[in-house]
Amino acid sequence: MRKQISYITMPKGFLAAGVHCGMKKDGKPDLALVVSECSASVAGVYTQNLIQGHSLQRTRRLVSEFGTCRGILINSVSANACIGPQGYEDAELTAAEAARVIGVRPEEILTCSTGVIGKRLSVEKMKKGITELGRTLSASEEAAHSAMRAIMTTDLVPKETSAVIEINGHTVTISGMAKGSGMIHPDLATLIGIITTDAAIDSSSLDMLLREAVKHTINRVSVDGDTSVCDTILMVANGMSGQEVKQGTDEYALFAQALQDIARDLAQMIAADGEGATKLIEVRVEDAPSEDDALMIVRSICRSPLCKTAIFGEDANWGRILTAAGYSGANFDPERTDIFFGDLQVCKGGCAVDFDEDEAKRILSQKCVLIRVNLGSGVFSDRMWTCDFSYDYVKINGSYRS
Amino acid sequence: MRKQISYITMPKGFLAAGVHCGMKKDGKPDLALVVSECSASVAGVYTQNLIQGHSLQRTRRLVSEFGTCRGILINSVSANACIGPQGYEDAELTAAEAARVIGVRPEEILTCSTGVIGKRLSVEKMKKGITELGRTLSASEEAAHSAMRAIMTTDLVPKETSAVIEINGHTVTISGMAKGSGMIHPDLATLIGIITTDAAIDSSSLDMLLREAVKHTINRVSVDGDTSVCDTILMVANGMSGQEVKQGTDEYALFAQALQDIARDLAQMIAADGEGATKLIEVRVEDAPSEDDALMIVRSICRSPLCKTAIFGEDANWGRILTAAGYSGANFDPERTDIFFGDLQVCKGGCAVDFDEDEAKRILSQKCVLIRVNLGSGVFSDRMWTCDFSYDYVKINGSYRS
Numbered sequence: 001m002r003k004q005i006s007y008i009t010m011p012k013g014f015l016a017a018g019v020h021c022g023m024k025k026d027g028k029p030d031l032a033l034v035v036s037e038c039s040a041s042v043a044g045v046y047t048q049n050l051i052q053g054h055s056l057q058r059t060r061r062l063v064s065e066f067g068t069c070r071g072i073l074i075n076s077v078s079a080n081a082c083i084g085p086q087g088y089e090d091a092e093l094t095a096a097e098a099a100r101v102i103g104v105r106p107e108e109i110l111t112c113s114t115g116v117i118g119k120r121l122s123v124e125k126m127k128k129g130i131t132e133l134g135r136t137l138s139a140s141e142e143a144a145h146s147a148m149r150a151i152m153t154t155d156l157v158p159k160e161t162s163a164v165i166e167i168n169g170h171t172v173t174i175s176g177m178a179k180g181s182g183m184i185h186p187d188l189a190t191l192i193g194i195i196t197t198d199a200a201i202d203s204s205s206l207d208m209l210l211r212e213a214v215k216h217t218i219n220r221v222s223v224d225g226d227t228s229v230c231d232t233i234l235m236v237a238n239g240m241s242g243q244e245v246k247q248g249t250d251e252y253a254l255f256a257q258a259l260q261d262i263a264r265d266l267a268q269m270i271a272a273d274g275e276g277a278t279k280l281i282e283v284r285v286e287d288a289p290s291e292d293d294a295l296m297i298v299r300s301i302c303r304s305p306l307c308k309t310a311i312f313g314e315d316a317n318w319g320r321i322l323t324a325a326g327y328s329g330a331n332f333d334p335e336r337t338d339i340f341f342g343d344l345q346v347c348k349g350g351c352a353v354d355f356d357e358d359e360a361k362r363i364l365s366q367k368c369v370l371i372r373v374n375l376g377s378g379v380f381s382d383r384m385w386t387c388d389f390s391y392d393y394v395k396i397n398g399s400y401r402s
Numbered sequence: 403m404r405k406q407i408s409y410i411t412m413p414k415g416f417l418a419a420g421v422h423c424g425m426k427k428d429g430k431p432d433l434a435l436v437v438s439e440c441s442a443s444v445a446g447v448y449t450q451n452l453i454q455g456h457s458l459q460r461t462r463r464l465v466s467e468f469g470t471c472r473g474i475l476i477n478s479v480s481a482n483a484c485i486g487p488q489g490y491e492d493a494e495l496t497a498a499e500a501a502r503v504i505g506v507r508p509e510e511i512l513t514c515s516t517g518v519i520g521k522r523l524s525v526e527k528m529k530k531g532i533t534e535l536g537r538t539l540s541a542s543e544e545a546a547h548s549a550m551r552a553i554m555t556t557d558l559v560p561k562e563t564s565a566v567i568e569i570n571g572h573t574v575t576i577s578g579m580a581k582g583s584g585m586i587h588p589d590l591a592t593l594i595g596i597i598t599t600d601a602a603i604d605s606s607s608l609d610m611l612l613r614e615a616v617k618h619t620i621n622r623v624s625v626d627g628d629t630s631v632c633d634t635i636l637m638v639a640n641g642m643s644g645q646e647v648k649q650g651t652d653e654y655a656l657f658a659q660a661l662q663d664i665a666r667d668l669a670q671m672i673a674a675d676g677e678g679a680t681k682l683i684e685v686r687v688e689d690a691p692s693e694d695d696a697l698m699i700v701r702s703i704c705r706s707p708l709c710k711t712a713i714f715g716e717d718a719n720w721g722r723i724l725t726a727a728g729y730s731g732a733n734f735d736p737e738r739t740d741i742f743f744g745d746l747q748v749c750k751g752g753c754a755v756d757f758d759e760d761e762a763k764r765i766l767s768q769k770c771v772l773i774r775v776n777l778g779s780g781v782f783s784d785r786m787w788t789c790d791f792s793y794d795y796v797k798i799n800g801s802y803r804s
Contacts, residue, residue: 050736051728051736082721082736082749083754117721118720118721119754183708224706225627225707226726229721229725304627305626305628305707306584306585315800315801318519319483322631327450331452334484349486391797393796394793394796397711397712
């Protein structure tokens with residue numbers, strides 16, 4: 001069952017807090033902590049960028065070495081990347097402070113950083129903030145929403161989603177929260193995301209579940225084709241529901257489906273709140289000759305500034321969509337290709353067809369626009385989410401660092 | 403010797419004309435004809451897009467079959483793409499009309515089309531325009547500039563360049579003209595370009611010269627990462643200087659260098675006049691471990707909306723440049739990587755260095771911005787040109803078709 005109200009501490013045994021520790025100039029929350037009351041399994045997916053932030057590298061090493069954690073400390077001002085040895089040290093120092101405050105070992109605290117590259121963490125400000133986080137940590141909805149707000153950068157809206165399933169007559173809950181909203185492109189986590197659950201899952205199963213869940217959801221989101229140096233999704237399972245999710249069982253399939261829904265919700269929310277976005281765009285490729293061809297085409301269309309500005313302008317310029325498919329590297333027969341905006345066909349067999357421009361305008365003026373490309377030559381399909389490209393994207397990114 | 407004044411009919415034996423035949427709504431010239439007074443060798447490079455316009459396909463076939471031509475007819479309103487069999491027929495009909503007017507065979511007239519996809523050529527309007535072109539064809543500078551203006555779409559400035567070399571005491575001239583300025587990305591011609599010369603060159607040598615010339619010039623331009631369905635560069639050599647350029651001679655090397663200069667000029671002009679551009683950006687990668695790595699990085703940086711909006715905003719956000727290098731797929735060591743804006747170092751060994759923000763701002767506020775990425779691990783280099791990403795790019799492309 002999907003929940004109307006969602007927050008990261010809905011699963012049993014999780015606490016959260018978010019504070020403003022003085023790093024964001026506008027006084028908004030900038031430091032978050034999510035804690036499990038007991039040691040929890042953890043799995044992560046990370047950016048594929050060759051450049052990786054220091055906080056990320058530390059987290060990756062700890063997840064891989066231990067597969068368990070107690071908490072995650074996240075700041076949304078500095079990416080803690082390209083700093084040199086000091087960057088690792090700063091990540092260690094702040095993790096150690098969080099560990100001290102909640103009474104666990106430093107290696108049980110994972111670190112996520114997002115924001116400007118090449119800017120040191122403000123360790124002293126963060127230390128004070130961590131003390132404050134320790135004081136306000138709580139399982140309450142309010143505390144969880146504070147944590148959500150504290151991980152946002154250029155995001156306009158919080159992104160939280162939850163699902164509840166029943167296992168052996170007991171309730172198991174999964175919650176996710178994520179921030180976008182620029183430098184978003186697969187194959188990556190493409191964001192900072194935290195998923196919590198009170199199911200008991202060993203870390204290798206958790207890793208498999210997480211990878212499977214992001215594959216066709218969070219790894220199918222593009223805002224601008226750029227990929228960041230600190231994209232991370234961490235999933236934490238603390239077992240406090242008392243219910244175990246084991247591979248090969250019915251519960252596993254049920255849990256996997258619920259997790260997939262969480263990941264898809266987050267993916268859609270990220271695309272819809274992409275920097276400067278006025279619309280969510282879903283691009284579907286159908287009847288493709290192979291899985292790879294379908295993926296190449298959805299990626300190419302979702303990355304094309306010309307397709308995305310046309311949708312912003314509500315201009316039914318299907319030629320750009322066919323063009324983006326054409327240079328995607330995919331193998332397909334243009335003469336079997338149909339293109340639709342919603343249910344309105346605008347291209348048949350690779351050629352123009354007459355269509356009602358008013359109806360096209362109506363479809364393109366909605367908040368969600370579906371673009372379907374049917375290749376008519378196979379059984380494979382894929383889909384991806386993006387947003388339109390607006391003046392505000394340029395505005396937001398012309399002065400992000402300053 | 404480079405010429406201050408340039409136009410496509412500078413080489414001996416070329417005529418040109420440009421007219422408004424009623425297709426562009428704003429009354430600007432929309433149809434151009436370039437003619438050689440005698441049969442000329444011709445070579446072409448074309449878009450790599452799987453989708454290819456009908457005019458382009460016809461030209462490609464004729465160039466490959468005959469290697470000679472007498473004239474090129476270019477319209478800048480319809481791409482004549484994705485029309486079906488009618489598109490081929492329209493290309494034939496208009497070529498036949500141009501052939502009739504100048505008294506040659508239809509297969510001696512090549513066709514280029516650029517503009518909206520899925521929109522039929524206005525054959526009747528074009529026929530009337532062709533009659534007018536026939537009447538105004540001339541070797542004059544004025545006629546040549548009219549032809550240039552008639553191939554422009556969203557271009558703000560004409561792009562013409564010429565070079566004169568001496569062979570055996572005789573003058574040989576090369577001239578080029580091109581239109582941009584969106585849907586620009588390699589590995590393609592990325593535009594409509596015509597290059598004329600009065601040298602005598604057989605068509606296979608011409609083909610080799612043209613491919614070599616565009617490789618590191620016109621195939622190193624990106625405006626938006628999109629590639630069109632009608633990109634074509636045609637080079638025509640009519641021999642009317644009486645001087646032959648043969649492979650393996652000193653003259654060949656001299657000619658090749660002059661042609662390379664022409665192609666580089668056009669490349670820079672295209673990037674500088676990219677849709678919405680306020681600045682020309684040159685991205686250089688130096689000391690790369692391989693040619694491919696250097697190319698992957700320049701392409702990735704030139705395609706990144708985040709790098710391009712930062713330069714528009716004159717924000718010295720070098721982290722985005724390193725990030726784009728990081729996701730390019732290239733193999734390099736971030737810890738040996740230095741980044742410079744002009745001569746100002748902003749990143750050393752993959753890490754932040756203190757730099758003078760005012761000086762950075764001054765460099766980024768100029769019309770030409772040089773970004774240098776030194777990988778410190780090899781001897782290979784590459785460079786590419788792009789432009790910044792501005793509000794106007796969004797404006798121009800939000801309503802191009804309407």
